[in-house]
Amino acid sequence: MNRHQETRNALYEYLTEELDPAERARVEEHLLTCSVCRDSLTVLREAFAVLPKPETDPAAERPEEFWESFPALVERRLRVRPLRRWEGIIARIRDELLSFAVMRRGHIALTGIATGLCAIALALLLRPAAPPVALPQQQNLPPAVAEEQPPMTSEPTVSTPSIGAPRISPAAPPSKISAERVSDYFRKSKILLIGVTNLKHDQDSTPDLSTEQHVSRALVREARYLRQEPGLSPKAKELIDELNRVLIQLANLSEHNDASGIEIVRGGIRQENLLFKIRMAESAINVARPVPVSLKKEGSPL
Amino acid sequence: MPDVDEHRLVLEARKGSQEAFRCLVERHMRRAYALAFRFVNDHHDAEEIAQEAFVRAFESLDGFRAEAEFGTWLYRIITNLSLNRLKDGKRRRERSVDMNFAATVPDETVFQASHNDDVRMHIERALHELPTLQRAVVILRHLHGLSTREVSVILHCTEGTVKTHLFRGMEKMRLKLNFLREEV
Numbered sequence: 001m002n003r004h005q006e007t008r009n010a011l012y013e014y015l016t017e018e019l020d021p022a023e024r025a026r027v028e029e030h031l032l033t034c035s036v037c038r039d040s041l042t043v044l045r046e047a048f049a050v051l052p053k054p055e056t057d058p059a060a061e062r063p064e065e066f067w068e069s070f071p072a073l074v075e076r077r078l079r080v081r082p083l084r085r086w087e088g089i090i091a092r093i094r095d096e097l098l099s100f101a102v103m104r105r106g107h108i109a110l111t112g113i114a115t116g117l118c119a120i121a122l123a124l125l126l127r128p129a130a131p132p133v134a135l136p137q138q139q140n141l142p143p144a145v146a147e148e149q150p151p152m153t154s155e156p157t158v159s160t161p162s163i164g165a166p167r168i169s170p171a172a173p174p175s176k177i178s179a180e181r182v183s184d185y186f187r188k189s190k191i192l193l194i195g196v197t198n199l200k201h202d203q204d205s206t207p208d209l210s211t212e213q214h215v216s217r218a219l220v221r222e223a224r225y226l227r228q229e230p231g232l233s234p235k236a237k238e239l240i241d242e243l244n245r246v247l248i249q250l251a252n253l254s255e256h257n258d259a260s261g262i263e264i265v266r267g268g269i270r271q272e273n274l275l276f277k278i279r280m281a282e283s284a285i286n287v288a289r290p291v292p293v294s295l296k297k298e299g300s301p302l
Numbered sequence: 303m304p305d306v307d308e309h310r311l312v313l314e315a316r317k318g319s320q321e322a323f324r325c326l327v328e329r330h331m332r333r334a335y336a337l338a339f340r341f342v343n344d345h346h347d348a349e350e351i352a353q354e355a356f357v358r359a360f361e362s363l364d365g366f367r368a369e370a371e372f373g374t375w376l377y378r379i380i381t382n383l384s385l386n387r388l389k390d391g392k393r394r395r396e397r398s399v400d401m402n403f404a405a406t407v408p409d410e411t412v413f414q415a416s417h418n419d420d421v422r423m424h425i426e427r428a429l430h431e432l433p434t435l436q437r438a439v440v441i442l443r444h445l446h447g448l449s450t451r452e453v454s455v456i457l458h459c460t461e462g463t464v465k466t467h468l469f470r471g472m473e474k475m476r477l478k479l480n481f482l483r484e485e486v
Contacts, residue, residue: 009465012443012472013450044469047476050483051425054445058339058348059332070335071327074356075320181427218420224481225424 003030007037011044178229182236183285185222189243190278192216193269196250199262207262209253216251220244239281242272308372316363327356330373334380340445341384343426351387355379370455377448378456381438388430421482428478435459436471443468 007030013019014027031038059067192215199207223244226232232240246268253261269275308329314322334355339348358379359366366375429437435457442453443464450468454461 005466008469009462012465012468040469043473043476046480047472050479051440051444051472051475053447054340057332057336058345059336062335062345067331070331070353071324074327074353075324077353077357078360221420221424221481225478228477228481 004034004036007031007034008040011037011041014041015044015048178226178231179285181222182226182229182232183282185219185226185240186278186282186285188215189219189247190275190282192219192250193246193275193278196262197266197269197275209250209262213251213253216247220247220251223247233284235284236281239274239277242277243274246272246274312363312366312372315360316366323360326372330376331356333373334376337377337380337442337446338384340441341381342387343422347387351380351383355383358383371452374452374455377442377452381442381456385434385438424479424482428475431478432471432474436467436474439464439467440471440475444472 007027010019010023010027014024019027031041192212196209196212199209223240226240227237246265249268250265253265308326311322311325315326331352335348335352338351338355339345342348342351355376359372359376366372429440432440438457439453442448442456443450448456450461450464453464457464
């Protein structure tokens with residue numbers, strides 16, 4: 001392990017003051033001369049700022065009666081399920097194997113790839129000298145391999161449109177989680193905008209928009225996160241920017257907002273045709289998203 | 303060095319003493335529950351996992367090696383149960399997600415979320431986007447406050463691996479949550 005790696009690994013304990021004096025002095029000495037490790041320290045400091053060590057204990061959120069009855073509930077569970085010892089051990093082994101598979105998927109995949117490559121190499125070494133039917137297959141091999149590796153992150157080219165391609169397609173398919181987050185963001189924005197558009201109020205009274213403003217702020221924060229997602233399509237990004245303008249307007253309405261302020265927000269929603277654009281974006285995401293097998297079987301039109 | 307008193311309780315529980323096992327449960331239930339909650343972020347699931355972990359621990363006490371702490375061993379069971387629960391939950395969510403999009407009824411809860419819940423949700427999401435090992439290290443070491451050595455025992459890896467994954471995990475969390483620092 002090199003000096004940078006060693007220092008970087010010690011930075012967490014340096015910040016939490018868990019290092020012994022000698023180790024602390026060694027880290028500080030290295031930090032004086034190494035800008036890379038100083039940058040790493042800044043990164044970690046910022047990480048502590050956004051994810052501080054929790055001050056609250058989740059266990060304290062449960063009432064004392066809960067903890068009084070907890071041991072009895074465990075014992076009841078043991079009585080209801082009188083497993084023999086070997087069954088318990090089997091359950092533990094199963095959990096261990098499952099969690100190993102979950103945590104070390106990368107290792108398993110690498111092992112699989114390595115085994116596959118070994119098998120191919122062995123097959124090539126042991127194949128017959130010159131089979132007459134092998135030549136055409138080998139000639140077909142390079143294009144097949146080339147097709148298997150399309151450039152995943154490149155933008156679709158306008159000059160080569162394909163008939164079968166969906167009309168609205170993201171530049172690169174976003175990951176499953178970010179696709180869910182984008183959809184979630186659009187869904188919440190849609191509900192909020194519908195609510196603001198349909199808001200009924202008298203000319204004299206001031207409507208209470210604190211809840212809507214709170215949701216707007218949350219959505220603006222979410223938009224900041226989504227905009228940095230690499231897989232987000234330019235169209236989705238453009239729509240998020242348009243929505244952001246309206247949401248910031250809504251979030252910044254003063255407490256004594258009069259009817260004109262709300263009308264400006266409503267005007268923005270109408271002018272940009274935002275609700276229609278959100279629906280279009282939602283259907284684009286649903287087209288791009290692979291449909292679960294169980295739903296296909298149920299005869300879903302998707 | 304294992305706690306001598308606790309070691310005695312484990313030996314008695316292994317012989318079938320319910321009283322000793324109850325003592326062990328009472329000693330560890332809050333920390334066990336808190337750890338499960340930090341993984342699943344749901345009180346009902348955390349209760350279920352914590353209780354199940356004690357049952358599993360009791361059923362496999364024979365396999366418990368005296369050189370480890372009972373708490374560390376219990377945390378490993380909780381970590382496994384939590385990760386498996388999250389995996390199952392993720393699968394369930396993926397199956398139901400398209401059905402959710404089909405629903406057009408406004409979600410009332412959207413309007414009821416408080417600021418704290420909002421931040422908590424962002425943290426939970428960011429955590430769930432981390433690779434599993436990094437997520438487990440960040441939760442066990444940073445959020446639950448276990449030592450590097452304890453985390454290495456729980457995850458069956460070296461202390462160096464824990465430190466590396468901790469730095470990477472924290473680095474990613476900073477990137478994912480940096481937007482929370484900016485005010486509207």
